[in-house]
Amino acid sequence: MEAEKVDEIIDRHPAKQEVLIQLLLDMQNEFNWIPKQAILRINERLQIPLSQIYRVASFYKAMSLTPRGKHIVNVCLGTACHVRGGPRIMDKVEESLKIKAGKTTQDMKFTLERVNCLGCCALGPVIVVDKDYYGNVTTAKVKEILESYD
């Protein structure tokens, strides 16, 4: 992680405490997680207490305080996907990756997340890997989908 990049992100916003959430989101998008150095730097430059930054970063689902895998697998468990069999797809993905939702595989290849609705309910049950959408997924298709990523 480059300290310069962190500074550059901080500079994108006005130096006010109210930008904290937007700032952390930008960090997340840039680094795929929020590294400790970034939090320390925000504290130093914007004079926001560490406790407050940590509280915000740990409250929101979009922010991760641990590094995430190369590929993000999102299994949709919104209501529409749920009634169309989403939970069984989640079971199958967990079993295939040998991790629970919210965790990252040891080789840092995949992070598995559950998401509550992506708004493409017509395709349910849906899996999204990075930016690729897979609709009408069945348990039989899961393995094939995951194996197509390296």
Added chain:
Amino acid sequence: MARINSNTELEELRQEILSKRDQNKPRIAVCAGTGCLASGAAKVIAALKEEIKKQGLNADVDIKETGCPGFCERGPIMVIYPEEICYLQVKPDDIPEIISETIKERKVIDRLLYTDPTTGEKVTHESEIPFYKNQKRLLIGTNINIDPKSIEDYLAIGGYRALAKALFDMTPEQVLEEVKRANLRGRGGGGFPAAKKWETTRNVPREPKYVIVNADEGDPGAFMDRAVLEGNPHSVLEGLVISAYTIGSHEGFIYVRQEYPLAVENVDIAIKQAEEYGFLGQNILGSGFDFIVNVHRGAGAFVSGESSALMTAIEGKVGEPRPKYIRTAVSGIWERPSNLNNVETLANVPLIINNGAEWFTSIGTEGSKGTKIFSLVGKVNNTGLVEVPMGMSLREIIYNIGGGIPGDKKFKAVQTGGPSGGVIPEQYLDTPVDFDELTKLGSMMGSGGMIVMDEDTCVVDVARYFVDFLCDESCGKCIPCREGLKHMREVLNNIVEGKGNEGDIELLEELSRLMTKASLCALGTSAANPVSTTIRYFGDEYQAHIKESKCPALVCKELVSYYIEPSKCQACMICLRNCPVEAISGGKNQIHVIDQAKCIKCGVCFDACPTRFGAVIKISGEPVPASLPEKERSLVRGKK
């Protein structure tokens, strides 16, 4: 582009834009909303651009990447103008034919048209497809004509005319009066009269005042606001500026979830364009009124959609609700008077100003005026967004527009209002849908999620699903919500696992009452609705789980066993090979048998068994038949 400084200049610009447009020039509109993109619209658009270039038609055809027209089930959607030919489920391979046949030869390609499932008839025009024909699409009907990234497209359909009218021909009091007479109620869930909120904020003698768009659409299974914001962001901006003018606010916020990246992108672009043209910023349209807008991205917390929580988040703090002894309309962001409206509510405002309150009140029911957009999802043939006049019955929405339940299954219930709403059974299908009628049934309009369930859906499991969702999303600030939900989840988990006890239903009812009365914000006070309505209408299913360890819908994993019907098994080895735990024994010409002790109930065998055999079945509430003795397992095939 020079900024516009008066109403006259605006109309001149509009005429100029329209005069440059040839209505007879072929125009291909492709939905590039999130739903269609997920089903491959980006590839279709790329193929389209390439083919047009290849055939040297760049100057003769316009391509428009539009927002969502609603028929997500059949995406990617393409509409070709001026004929309004609607092609569904278009694939990149179809493109060369579309260009050479439809664009060049003006011939319709039958295969890509909508086919009526009952009559088998082909429907050519978008407006004649039953899914659209039975709607009244005031808000999302124009989406297919607009590139959301083009302010000119919005101006071409009369955009910002309402703003000019409000600024130049009406006083803030008159605008307020008009919206009041229109009886516009909040589309975000509560149905609170918008004008009343505006008036409260307006009358607080403190400055500055803020106006906010709530686009933190967190209900799972609902995406109406996204379609409006993504597909027609200027309509929301226009409504917002009008509300600011009425209230006397000079700064506003759009709070949009970052899970909707396309909406964020389109809103950012729209704001920049509106600033350039003089619809935002200093001295708007030369009227002397100033107003600026900031975008705040939400970071994934359902509770932050609650008004006080949302405003706390805008301040950069953790988005948790506060007690509302003093309403946010009086004391919101930085304790300033702050008016919050939902996306759809604001999108209605320009329509009301342009067409008048009489026109608006001519649509809908006694207490609920105008239209409402619903996201019709779940076990329904035509998944998508539907916009209907208030008062249409659930049956009309689900059957006439939604096309009924897929696969000859039986309708069981419809869930409205998201995690705060309830489940409505078949006997109430003729209820007119409006704010008050749904509340009477123990559910609510909510923001407009409508999840259809068939006989294969377990309502206890659905109740557990919502409680589980809310349990994760409860911020934990107040005890009734935090502990109540946890306790409910525990009881429901026991029930779906077959460990329910006598008295569990009464316990759930007691918890429901307590949470409804004592929670801090609407998340907690409405959290029990999914549980209490399912108990009210489907009490026998709870009883079956508790007393007979039976899941009537064959959903709850712990209560279901998988069994291979020996008379149907064709010994094809498919299930056997797919079983992840090697629980299935058998072989070629050997009828397959599931070892119940090894089975993890993942259901892979059930999915894998070819439907023409249908040998794998689910059993609940009764013992699994004993397996055939080994020596009787050889398969005797009938001679062909």
